[in-house]
Amino acid sequence: MSSLDPAVIALLKDPTMLIPAVIQDSKTNEVLMLAYMNTESLALTLSTGKATYWSRSRNELWVKGATSGHFQKVISVALDCDGDALLLHVEQTGVTCHTGERTCFHTPIALGK
């Protein structure tokens, strides 16, 4: 089990909670997906440079691309002002979404209703 640097843990609002992570393409600036991290997946992301999440549906660590080959090479990680959200800049191999779309955010919702 990989563990997180105590200096990083100290920055988190609540290290026992899952933290939403926004994934942004480092080249196009497109927002690709939102996933969740626990401290172990964040530690693995930082040490391996491969985006690693906590799958809430499968209840397990999830190296993005482990099955699809669509890995995310992590370029940078930033924490927000409250210590309860992350932003990752990544180089995406292939597409992000399991539907084959480049980004998971491909369903527009109309304004003005």
Next chain:
Amino acid sequence: MSSLDPAVIALLKDPTMLIPAVIQDSKTNEVLMLAYMNTESLALTLSTGKATYWSRSRNELWVKGATSGHFQKVISVALDCDGDALLLHVEQTGVTCHTGERTCFHTPIALGK
């Protein structure tokens, strides 16, 4: 109370849950913040065009900028493939973060540890 179009509700994975919303600057593509929405705040966001969230700390609707003047004019809204995360493109008046920074994601975490 503002209510959400049933056609939009039908797209959501669980309309009773808070939905994380990623806020991206429509001009610079910078990711500005992450906030949460319930169906009422999403309905207000869509109908007023002003980004409106659910404050988890204050347990109330929160029109971003209501106290600071730093409103967010909503340009577009998209839902992700799972129906459990939102992406908003906004025109930000002033800065996003209460610290005075342009984005809330201003704390870098070093890779390679």
